[in-house]
Amino acid sequence: MRRIVLACLVFAGALLSLSPALAAGDRGSAEEAIALVKKGKDFIKANGNESAYTAFNDPKGQFVDRDLYLFVFDPAGKTLAHGANAKLLGKNLADLKDSDNKYFIREFLELASKKGKGWVDYKWPHPQTKAIEHKSTYIEKLDDGTIIGCGIYKS
Structure with missing residues (x-):
């Protein structure tokens, strides 16, 4: 009986150690x-x-993968495309702040x-869990001045 309990504990421990990786x-x-x-x-x-x-706006399309999605802003901060939230389309988000009052769109x-591309850190709701999480977004400036980006959730 002890062997069975011990084996179950070892198995449970192994599963728990794998859960962050999963x-x-x-x-x-x-x-x-x-x-x-x-x-x-390229597209x-x-x-x-x-x-x-x-x-890009198609939530089931080729530009949405798990919690990754593309967005595009014009040079003033107007949302031209957003793979996670169609309600943001057409809105100028330059004055949008994260939960720490950071103007992250302005940073984009x-x-x-200044640099044409790079990473910006801020906090944003996860599209699946809706929880506020640390996020880092990679942006690039395109030839027409628009900005395309995709972020990762760090939590």
């Missing part, structure tokens, strides 16, 4: 976010803005204008 599979990585942005840029070049934005715009 949960990590539900989240996109930094490399995957960058790759999705590059894929989105824009091949198909034009209108077709690309339609594809500033980073794009």
Whole structure:
């Protein structure tokens, strides 16, 4: 009987040690976010803005993967595409703050204008859990001045 209990405890411990790794599979990585942005840029070049934005906005399309999705802002902060929240389309989000009162969209715009690409850290609701989590978003400035990005959740 002790062997059975011991075996069950060992098995349960092994499952618990694997659970963070299993949960990590539900989240996109930094490399995957960058790759999705590059894929989105290529899609824009091949198909034009209108077709690309339609594809980016499709929550079941090729530009949404687990908690990864693309968004596009114009140079003033107006949302042109958003794979996780269609309610944001057409809205200027330059004055949007995260839970720490950080103007993260403004940081996207500033980073794009100064360096052309890079990462911005802030807090944002996870599209699946709705919990506020630490997020890091990779953005790139496109030739027409728009900004394409994709973020990863760190929690």
